[in-house]
Amino acid sequence: MEKEHVTLTINSDGSSLELPVLEGSTGPKTFDVTSVYKKTGMFTFDPGFMATASCRSAITYIDGEKGILRYRGYPIEQLAEHSSFLEVSYLLLYGELPSAEELTEFEYIIGHHTMIHESLQMFYRGFRYDAHPMATMVGVVGSLSAFYHDSLDIHNARHREISAHRLIAKMPTIAACSYKRYKGEPFIYPQNNLDYTSNFMRMMFATPCEEFEPNPIAAKALDKLFILHADHEQNASTSTVRIAGSSGANPFACISAGIASLWGPAHGGANEAVLNMLDEIGDVSNVEKYVAKAKDKNDPFRLMGFGHRVYKNHDPRATIIRKVCHEVLEDMTDTGNSPLFELAMKLEEIALKDDYFISHKLYPNVDFYSGIIYRALGIPMNMFTVMFAIARTAGWVAHWMEMIGDPDHRIARPRQLYLGATERPYVPLDKRS
Secondary structure: OOOOEEEEEEOOOOEEEEEEEEOOOOOOOEEOOOOHHHHHOOOOOOHHHOOOOOOOOOOEEEEOOOOEEEEOOEEHHHHHHHOOHHHHHHHHHHOOOOOHHHHHHHHHHHHOOOOOOOOHHHHHHOOOOOOOHHHHHHHHHHHHHHOOHHHOOOOOHHHHHHHHHHHHHHHHHHHHHHHHHHHOOOOOOOOOOOOHHHHHHHHHHOEOOEOOOOOHHHHHHHHHHHHHHOOOOOOHHHHHHHHHHHOOOOHHHHHHHHHHHHOOOOOOOHHHHHHHHHHHHOOHHHHHHHHHHHHOOOOOOOOOOEOOOOOOOOOHHHHHHHHHHHHHHHHOHHHHOOHHHHHHHHHHHHHHHOHHHHHOOOOEOHHHHHHHHHHHOOOOHHHHHHHHHHHHHHHHHHHHHHHHOOOOOOOOOOOOOOOOOOOOOOOOHHHOO
16 A cells, blocks of 8 residues: 655755655544755744644543543543552553453552652751742652662663652652642651542641541542543643653652643643632622623633633533532532532533533633632642642653654654844944944
């Protein structure tokens, strides 16, 4: 069968160039532009890489038009219904769902890597008492290579695997310690007999003078949120991890870079923006007024947590987490009956029925519900993006391992369209006007 090509016409001189067409297992075809500069002396221009496939990957597939999200081919709906976060983490890392024996072994490995080096406690004390937990996360995760340098040969597959296990296992502990540092409370050591999310919740909320028993419904809700946030293809933070890793940087530095990228409000801070918006609206009686403001093109107010940059049909994660959100609010009657949640549910009701929202595809997305759930679980707003980072670590390390294991990978080196001054001579200081 003859290989497919696409013809690119160069308007400046009328010449043309044939480019090979690459076809993945699913999704749009891609034409290969790697030879364009060599053959024409021209670069391609694509700010934000909106139409550029930056790598080959077999991990996550998204179809934004149809509202599809799959990890390693498995629909997110099925994984959220039947799987656990650690099983999904195994799937992302190794490409297949584990057998019962493999899952038990993986859970044991993760469970017995949850402690962090005791010297890190002194590192935490070096942060200002009110440091944002995400600032602490960036610093502590980046420092791990100084504590776990026994397995930092990125060209050794076993070393890569050990580092991946350590990151997935220690991230909840690091996150909980960041929160405790912010609160001024003693660190709580992990307990290996608890599941992943229950262990994290206990480290967050227990104190030496009062034990904490995680609510099973809350732990299950958090586990589902972790599944839904585990990966999302080549987003900003995942691309950051890949670019950092392309230089040969150690995995802890790469994941720290991913956390820094995630911290940006345009990426990981959306659910926090939802809570700020709900606080601004204030009361159910104000919903109609704010909906009208959102529809007014001349009004700067925007509804946060509605629509999605990638999903143009619906966010499949939102459909799943909406059910979980209602379950959590019904179980936790004290928080479920609060004005904030009543307000959120009223806004959701309008968005799902109003013609304006429907025609503009402004459906509630996963960030709308996740912030509400976090608030119901007692997780403070400055920890919302930290929760995202815990979950996304599984996807980050999977992409890092995939990239480093690819024999064709090379250091990332984007080019630019230069708009600065052309060559000009240096003028001595005494001759400048």
